[in-house]
Amino acid sequence: MTPEQMLQGILHGAPAQRRRAMAKAITLLESTRADHRAQGDELLTALLPHTGQALRLGISGVPGVGKSTFIEALGLYLIAQGFKVAVLAIDPSSTVSGGSILGDKTRMEQLSVNEAAYIRPSPSSGTLGGVAEKTREAMLVCEAAGYDVVIVETVGVGQSEIAVHGMTDMFCVLQLPNAGDDLQAIKKGVMELADLVVINKADIDAHAATRAQAQITSSLRLLGMHGNPDHAAHGALWQPRVLQISALKSQGVDGFWNAVRDYRQLQTDNGRLQARRERQSLAWMWERIDAGLKQAFRQHPQVQALLPELQVEVAAGRVAASTAARNLLLAQTQSVPAAH
Numbered sequence: 001m002t003p004e005q006m007l008q009g010i011l012h013g014a015p016a017q018r019r020r021a022m023a024k025a026i027t028l029l030e031s032t033r034a035d036h037r038a039q040g041d042e043l044l045t046a047l048l049p050h051t052g053q054a055l056r057l058g059i060s061g062v063p064g065v066g067k068s069t070f071i072e073a074l075g076l077y078l079i080a081q082g083f084k085v086a087v088l089a090i091d092p093s094s095t096v097s098g099g100s101i102l103g104d105k106t107r108m109e110q111l112s113v114n115e116a117a118y119i120r121p122s123p124s125s126g127t128l129g130g131v132a133e134k135t136r137e138a139m140l141v142c143e144a145a146g147y148d149v150v151i152v153e154t155v156g157v158g159q160s161e162i163a164v165h166g167m168t169d170m171f172c173v174l175q176l177p178n179a180g181d182d183l184q185a186i187k188k189g190v191m192e193l194a195d196l197v198v199i200n201k202a203d204i205d206a207h208a209a210t211r212a213q214a215q216i217t218s219s220l221r222l223l224g225m226h227g228n229p230d231h232a233a234h235g236a237l238w239q240p241r242v243l244q245i246s247a248l249k250s251q252g253v254d255g256f257w258n259a260v261r262d263y264r265q266l267q268t269d270n271g272r273l274q275a276r277r278e279r280q281s282l283a284w285m286w287e288r289i290d291a292g293l294k295q296a297f298r299q300h301p302q303v304q305a306l307l308p309e310l311q312v313e314v315a316a317g318r319v320a321a322s323t324a325a326r327n328l329l330l331a332q333t334q335s336v337p338a339a340h
Contacts, residue, residue, distance in 0.1 A: 003028070003043045010145045011050060015115055022145050026120060029137045044137060051143040052277070054086075055264060058164035059153045061174030066200045067153055070174060070247035072108040075151070077253045079116045083149055086118045086142035087111070088135055090154040118147060136167050136284055165193045166280055169273055170263055172196045175216065177208035191220060194240050196259055202244035203251065209244050217242045238266055302331040 001009070001024045009021025029040040061067050068089075075085040087108070111117045120138060135152060142150045154164055165171040173194040191197070197216050202209035220240050241259050245252030267273035297303060306328060313319035 003039045007043060007046050010047065010141065018145055019118060022118065022141055023120070025141050026134070026138045029141070030122070030134045040137070044140060047140055047144040051140045054143040054148055054150045055170070055260070056139060056168040057149060057151045057260065058168035058171040059151055059174065060155075060164050060171070061200075062176075063155055065174040065176055066247050067155075067174055068107040070198070070200055070245070071151055071153055072111040073247045073250045073253050074256065075108070075111045075117055076114070077250070077257065078149055079114055081257075084116045084118075084147045085111075086145075086147040086150045087120070088138055088142070088150065088152045089119065089121045090135060090152070118142065118145070139167065162193065166283055169267070169276065170195045170260060172198055174198050174200050175212060176200065177202060177205050177212050191216070191240075194220075195238070195263060196240060196256075197242045198256060199242065199244045200247055203246040203249055213242050213244055237270060238263060297329075297332055300332045302334055303328055306331050 001021065003025075006021045006025045006028070009017045010025060013021055025040075025043060028036055028043065031037065031040070059067055059071060071087055071089075075087065078085050108119060112119050120142075122135070122138070139150050139152065152164055152168055171193055173191075173196075175197060177199055197220070199209050199212050199216075220242065243252060243256055243259060245256060247253070264273065267276070310319065310324040310328065314321050314324045
């Protein structure tokens with residue numbers, strides 16, 4: 001399938017043709033071949049005028065919190081409301097095969113066979129934060145294909161929250177009622193980013209869920225009062241909410257969606273949503289520049305000539321890592337001969 005066929009399939013194809021074109025397009029964008037990257041850039045440019053209308057929703061949380069169950073319940077609820085839902089499920093990569101470990105698509109049994117849903121599981125391939133390198137580009141493909149809500153799901157492993165927050169309109173953190181001591185409720189780095197906190201599996205222990213809701217609400221209020229105003233993620237008009245749900249029983253999903261709609265309407269009206277997307281686009285550009293510079297550095301002939309010897313020297317402790325790095329960077333500019 002040519003890029004032009006992909007473009008026409010995504011924009012104008014019948015449902016089956018559109019899904020196939022989307023899959024082909026995302027695979028093209030994920031390719032590292034130079035000719036594929038050129039074709040992918042051309043395709044993205046053609047798709048851009050048709051993007052930007054969807055709600056981009058980030059979902060994160062520790063393994064076992066019930067993200068897949070929650071996303072399936074939310075997706076089915078939204079489809080019943082007349083929406084089309086795309087899910088980009090980012091899994092950690094296996095160090096053996098390079099493939100996804102968790103296999104989220106197989107766990108969303110009902111959603112994955114629904115014609116109004118599109119699920120794309122992608123291995124993170126070692127990318128920092130567990131977010132696939134081409135997730136933003138895949139998101140644009142889904143938007144151009146007419147999906148109203150694009151959900152980016154990733155396992156909560158440190159940097160993943162920051163990465164997902166940096167590409168979505170709203171970032172939601174899932175928590176468990178009995179996640180540990182009170183300190184779990186005030187993990188500042190995550191909670192500063194959360195636009196909405198969801199306590200899942202609330203039906204298992206109602207008292208624990210209520211207690212967790214109170215603790216997290218209190219901690220969010222403190223963060224709002226004493227956080228750094230120059231770096232605040234939220235304005236005075238929106239304070240992150242804490243909700244209880246049971247995804248397994250589909251309880252509280254309507255309340256969650258109402259909160260999402262309130263947030264989107266408010267952020268659209270005050271202009272913060274557009275500003276957030278503009279910042280994200282610029283950050284995406286610089287991220288790709290950084291990745292491109294790193295790739296160009298590794299492919300530089302002077303660096304390739306010098307690297308094997310320096311790696312041996314650094315591993316043996318004969319050359320400091322910082323010295324080796326400086327010599328490699330100088331070799332790229334051909335300022336010094338290929339020697340240490």
